[in-house]
Amino acid sequence: MLAATAAVAAGGVGLADASAVAGTAAGKGLSIDFLPATRAPAGRATVLPIRVTNNHSTRAVGVSLAVSAPSWVDLAADGCQRQRRRLRCPVRDLAAGAAATVRVNVTPSRRGVYRVVAEASGQTIADGPSGSRRSLAGVVSFHGTVSPISPALASRMTGVSWKPGCPVALADLRAVRVTYRGFDGRAHAGTLIVHRSVATAVVGVMRRIYAAGFPIRRMVPVDAYGGDDYRSIEADNTSGFNCRPVAGTSRWSEHAYGRAIDLDPLENPYVSGLATSHQASRRYLDRSLGAPGMLHANDAVVRAFAAAGWGWGGTWSGTKDYQHFSASGR
Numbered sequence: 022m023l024a025a026t027a028a029v030a031a032g033g034v035g036l037a038d039a040s041a042v043a044g045t046a047a048g049k050g051l052s053i054d055f056l057p058a059t060r061a062p063a064g065r066a067t068v069l070p071i072r073v074t075n076n077h078s079t080r081a082v083g084v085s086l087a088v089s090a091p092s093w094v095d096l097a098a099d100g101c102q103r104q105r106r107r108l109r110c111p112v113r114d115l116a117a118g119a120a121a122t123v124r125v126n127v128t129p130s131r132r133g134v135y136r137v138v139a140e141a142s143g144q145t146i147a148d149g150p151s152g153s154r155r156s157l158a159g160v161v162s163f164h165g166t167v168s169p170i171s172p173a174l175a176s177r178m179t180g181v182s183w184k185p186g187c188p189v190a191l192a193d194l195r196a197v198r199v200t201y202r203g204f205d206g207r208a209h210a211g212t213l214i215v216h217r218s219v220a221t222a223v224v225g226v227m228r229r230i231y232a233a234g235f236p237i238r239r240m241v242p243v244d245a246y247g248g249d250d251y252r253s254i255e256a257d258n259t260s261g262f263n264c265r266p267v268a269g270t271s272r273w274s275e276h277a278y279g280r281a282i283d284l285d286p287l288e289n290p291y292v293s294g295l296a297t298s299h300q301a302s303r304r305y306l307d308r309s310l311g312a313p314g315m316l317h318a319n320d321a322v323v324r325a326f327a328a329a330g331w332g333w334g335g336t337w338s339g340t341k342d343y344q345h346f347s348a349s350g351r
């Protein structure tokens with residue numbers, strides 16, 4: 022995260038010229054500049070242009086900008102969303118060397134000097150050869166399809182992730198094939214098995230996750246791991262349906278109904294008693310690590326699932342299941 026601060030004068034009190042104190046910050050290949058603002062009296066909007074530049078020579082990044090100000094100063098901008106006291110602006114994907122400017126309308130409710138803080142975070146979405154400035158317009162667009170379980174898939178699943186006696190019939194499951202962004206920044210195709218009642222919603226969620234540039238390690242049905250949840254997690258595999266009980270109980274898991282998805286499970290462990298049973302997950306017990314693939318409250322992935330009405334196991338009290346999303350919230 023990179024932050025820049027600008028002090029802005031309102032109503033002629035304090036600083037004479039906002040641009041004179043405009044802040045610049047650079048780090049991790051991004052820079053933020055406050056461009057000269059138009060001055061306006063209290064109660065009227067000042068337009069504060071904030072420019073984010075991708076200084077990488079070869080790397081395209083998906084950028085998100087957060088802007089905050091004191092509570093008596095209202096912030097608004099086209100294409101941005103207000104979250105609590107912050108304005109969150111998804112900046113379009115920036116090719117190497119490219120810049121984008123967000124014009125924020127700043128309206129103080131009284132006279133006084135205030136500070137506007139802008140923070141940018143970037144996620145690599147493509148790495149090109151040195152000197153390349155290719156535009157992201159050519160990046161693979163998202164595709165999502167929903168299909169019944171084919172006879173070939175049914176035979177791979179039967180006796181592995183599905184058996185007679187499972188709470189859902191194979192006929193009620195769907196194969197959802199979607200584009201996802203890998204940790205290599207490239208587009209890949211993956212398959213999730215889910216209940217037919219949620220299949221279309223899952224396509225929409227995955228579309229949003231792809232647009233946000235969030236990386237996913239792999240996405241194959243758990244049958245590739247013999248239906249063994251532990252092995253699927255060890256492979257950092259993102260998956261949906263698996264006819265299995267909740268670990269340590271005889272109760273069916275939400276996965277057994279095809280209404281739950283585990284995402285990047287190594288980066289997002291099931292944490293019980295401050296521990297994980299996967300060695301490779303230990304470093305991710307520190308949820309402030311900020312490593313790629315880690316999920317956080319209110320991030321683009323959690324919001325994408327929430328928009329479909331799905332809950333996140335990262336909000337559970339006590340035992341937390343950071344990888345787990347489900348239609349029921351359980």
Ligand SMILES: [Zn+2]
Nearest residue numbers: 281282283345
């Ligand atoms: Zn789960």
